[in-house]
Amino acid sequence: MGGLKRKSSSSAKALAKSKKKKGPHLPNSILKVIANQKRPLNSDEEDDDDVIGSDDEHGGDLYEYEEGVPEEESRKNNRYDRHDNYDYELPEDFEDENVESEDDDDGGNSDNDEAEGDDDDDDDRHTRMLQSLTGMPSAAFEGESKSKPVLFTEAYPEGEFNPTRDVLEGKNVLTEEDFLAPLEGTPGYQKTSKQIARMRKDTKHVVHAPLPKPQRERLERKAVIGLVDEEFSKWVHLVKKNREAPTVYFNQDVDLGYSTVGAIASEFQPRTEFEKKMASVLNDSEVSMEDHIKDHNHIAKMRSLLFRHEFKSKRIKKIKSKTYHRLKNKDLKNSSLGALMDPEMAKEEAMRQEAKRVEERMTLKHRNTGKWAKRMISRGLNVKYDGPKAAIAEQLQMNANLSRKMNSMRDGSSSDESDDEEEFNDGSDEDTPSRLIAKAKEKTLKALEDDEVPNAGLMSLPFMARAMKKKNEEANEEAKRALEEYEEWENSGGENSKKTVNVSGRRVFGATAKVEAPKESRKDSDNFYDDSDSDNDMAGIEDNNIEPVRDNASPARNTITEAEKFDDDVAGNPASKTTFDVAMFASGSWKKMTGSKNTESKKAPKKTRAPIPQAQDKKGPRDEESGDSESEAEQMVDGVLTSASKETFEVPSQAELINRAFAGDDVLDEFEKDKEEVLNQEVPKPEKPVLVPGWGDWTNIQKKRGISKQMVQKHEAEKKEWEQGLKTRKDARLKHVIISEKVDKKAEKLHTTTLPFPFTSKEVFEHSMRMPIGPEFNPSTIVGELNRPEVVKKTGVIIKPVKFEEVNPNDEVDDEHPRNHQKQRPKKKTSRRQGKVKSK
């Protein structure tokens, strides 16, 4: 029995390599079959030797078939009729010590069918063994295999003339190798074996039966999938990169060929004879390109000038007006051009001019002495309307022009001006100061005399009239003062210096001012606050000349600082009429307000020129004192005006303050009550379940069972919810705060109800929203990047399918280098494109 020890795993190997067979002999036909089943379809052309060789590798796949217990015997179920087992049964735990269990040898593989032949041998031996042990016929032990539905019993012992069942079935047929094996080592062996091999080659073309279709297709698919996977996996990184890129660029420059004429011309090659001739002429000629261009330009210019001239002359020719042509001719004749050309003509011209001048000076033609002009002036229409005014001015101008002496160095522009002035001043020849003063005086008197009130229209309204009257009064006053001044001037004579003017102008009028001012201001202040509505209509007129409220009695007056005193004369002067000089003279920093003074000076009676110097000299001292007053203003920072204010405030004492603070001590309680109220409103307290008489009982006699459990439970739940609601409020822990949690329906549209698509969590979405991306909030270098669209594309660019390119999977997606998805241009171009992107 020990000799039966087999190593099925190495049996085939043993057969092929060494002829020392220890295990059962496997006929070659079986091996072939096994080999055929193992190898893939397309390996038909392989050698049998190879097949066997390959078998070696799969040696582990061969095993013996382990026959199970027949189903009839196992009695697993009663599917089969019961039959007596009359064999001797080995106890279940019987174990033959010498026989190695077949399980031990199993390589753990399961292709049992393949080892069928081997198995048969084993079975034979096994039955024989059992036979010898028990003396029972071997048939009793013959197991029935599924593959062999027919049961053969061997009547005879195996021998030369009694072939085995394998032989009968044509399975275990002897082959050439079987015969050759014993010959190995003998002299002609090699030769014969070669011959046999050659023979086999002839018989090699064995077409195996094709595999069933589904199986075949499965195999095909498997093979194809592998290939496709390999092909596709190359693209994965590329696609991933594109997917993850924040922006995909398709903005490559498209080369449309030549863009300029020059570029086309530079490529030009002369081909025809004519072209060649031209080329040779062009290249050989001594005319340089510059000269040519110059010539060309010149010609072009001339041509265009000619063209224009022609055009112009055509247009002029078209004009049919005779007057035009006449005037034109005249112009041509009279033009200074002509005079310049011809000295004779110039002389003539000069003569004519002179004659004209004489004529002009003789006649009154352009002096507005005509009927129309007189009428205009007499009615004052020349002042009122622009048209007549302009016409009259034009006449005067003409007069001036004509009466001007020609080509004389003696009377320059200054004398001209004086002439003009004369005209405007209605002809006064001297302008000595005394004369001027006299004139001014006269005018002032005239102005004083004529204060007529129009009795119709807007001005006739009572309040307007009042206002006018007031204005007139003021004007009169001013005029009077002016008159006095003139007198003084006249007395002192022309040599009176400005110095006196500066000082005296103010000193003299100070007295009258002080008399006037309080009266007026009192009147104003009465109106100010009491009946503002009734006075509103006045406001429009009087707004501009409100007098400073400045009672002599007011305490503010008494405590005026030096600065104020310095200014007092000015401020108190009613003539100074400054608008809004509420108290601006009180502090030096208001000196910059002189702008308003100018408007004031305009308002002074128009015809008098006298007030102007007054205004000017008023400015003078102010400028002088400005430095002073500023320093004084600084002094006031520290509060020189200690007792200045009218209202005196009593600073309440500490005790008083504390009293006041805790006067409403129940403020806190009140707040708590308020809070409770608000809470009740926003988180309503659940109502307590109550028994309603007549509900929940049949009769009134019946004893009430109280509130039902269900209601109580419900109430409990509600109460819990309520408490929860109170607890989750923001102001739950803040005693002193009520935060309303009412939902603002109008503001609801400012929120999203659902998360936008790719987001799945609220937090991430809200965090992504936190940064504004607009140009107001980001540096301009980043704004473009922040707002770049997903795809950047020029119009007209054809988007080509993605081309394969090697992508390093470890590279990060970087927006800094915009990748180009259409790489068909050399790199120069791409760099240019990038430059453009940068500048964007």
Next chain:
Amino acid sequence: MEVALEDNSLMDKVLPPDEQEIDVELEAKEKKYLRGEGANLETLKDKKLKTQLASREKLYGKSAKAAAKIEKWLLPASAGYLETDGLEKTWRVKQTDIAKEVDILSSRNQYDIVLPDFGPYKLDFTASGRHMLAGGRKGHLALVDMMSMNLIKEIQVRETVRDVAFLHNDQFFAAAQKKYSYIYARDGTELHCLKERGPVARLRFLKNHFLLASVNKIGQLHYQDVTYGDMVASIRTGKGRTDVMEVNPYNGVVALGHSGGTVTMWKPTSQAPLVQMQCHPGPVSSLAFHPNGHLMATSGKERKLKIWDLRKFEEVLGDSSGDYSRYMSHSMVKGYQIEKVMFRPYEDVLGIGHSMGWSSVLIPGSGEPNFDSWVANPFETTKQRREKEVHLLLDKLPPETIMLDPSKIGAMRPSRRKERLTRGEIEAEKEVAVEAAKGVELKKKTKGRNKPSKRTKKKKELVENAKRTFPEQENSAAGKKRRIGEDAAAELPACLKRFARKN
């Protein structure tokens, strides 16, 4: 792009210590410009979204870095400060002392304008600080150019003027007068009479929303859109007359201080106050907001100043302790009744309107040192002003955007249902309950029943009972999740069922 890349590579290099220091400084600024932290992307399952958001974050970082650099290198001026050495206190420093130290231009900002006749003056500055409006109680309105100290216009309205306010620029201003409030143009012409509001006590202009807010004598709060003249909201505060009104510049919420010591905050779209705070035991005398909107200062008639953190609605610190202490002091002449104090924007100047005119004092460090010409430009030309006006109108915000936390605009709508307690809270409650159960003193029972074993058993039971009332969180959450998945699968048509998410 390439240049930027080079920059980055430069940044990666190891920097010398000086530059590293600068780096630290920059980082702090960068943080400011990042406006909070990014979301935790690790939790995201969607890889595409993850990479997209990551690249976005990178851009934000770049933007913040650039902004920080700009702030560091390009903003020319630095904030003013007042430094004292040794035992000197900053609040002992007088205006005269400051005047000696500062340059001439700044010292010109120290002055008093004495206008004794038209009573206590209200002041208002334009957003750029270029113009000032002064309104005397007795009807004197003056518009002053603060740069050249020119008086632009001065009018006498001959009525009580209770408050003045600029509209969006120096071209228009509003004045609350005796009976009605009026809008005037720069040249003093009366443009509108706002009769609907009644006698207005305080006027404020919300410049982002173009709303003119006012509270009148009977405690009604009005919001009027000045672009088309509609009354957006009129709210009865129900708290009585108030003279204290201020706008939170961060969110446009109007705060009113009341006589009961409460401060209420309002928005035009709700009739109820957003927040009511009990700030003082006595009447609130004035209010002020920090420009970033997180801090509010209130003062009460009981001579207390309080600072409130508006994110938590808690008092930060009382007066003169900790971080907030007295900085400077300026004594006015006794008897001056101070009506209004207001910082001039972009200057270290405080304007004080009082009964004798107004004064201007220097407060170093009070003004923003650098102006942004997109926000407010003191040197604006006419053309710029006009363009700005158009831009302002285009950027006008609708009134409903006024809310306590405007950063929530665009976010998910807060759920209407009461939120369930979070897991942490439940855990905490559970712990409390368990502790309570453990602490229960057991009664002493009769002999035999009072065995230690029995006692421990009883205690354990109690604890178990306490625990049982809190359901296990994980299980319920998992169950919910599964249910959602199932629901989704059930809802889908048969052909799509296979795509339902499997848990």
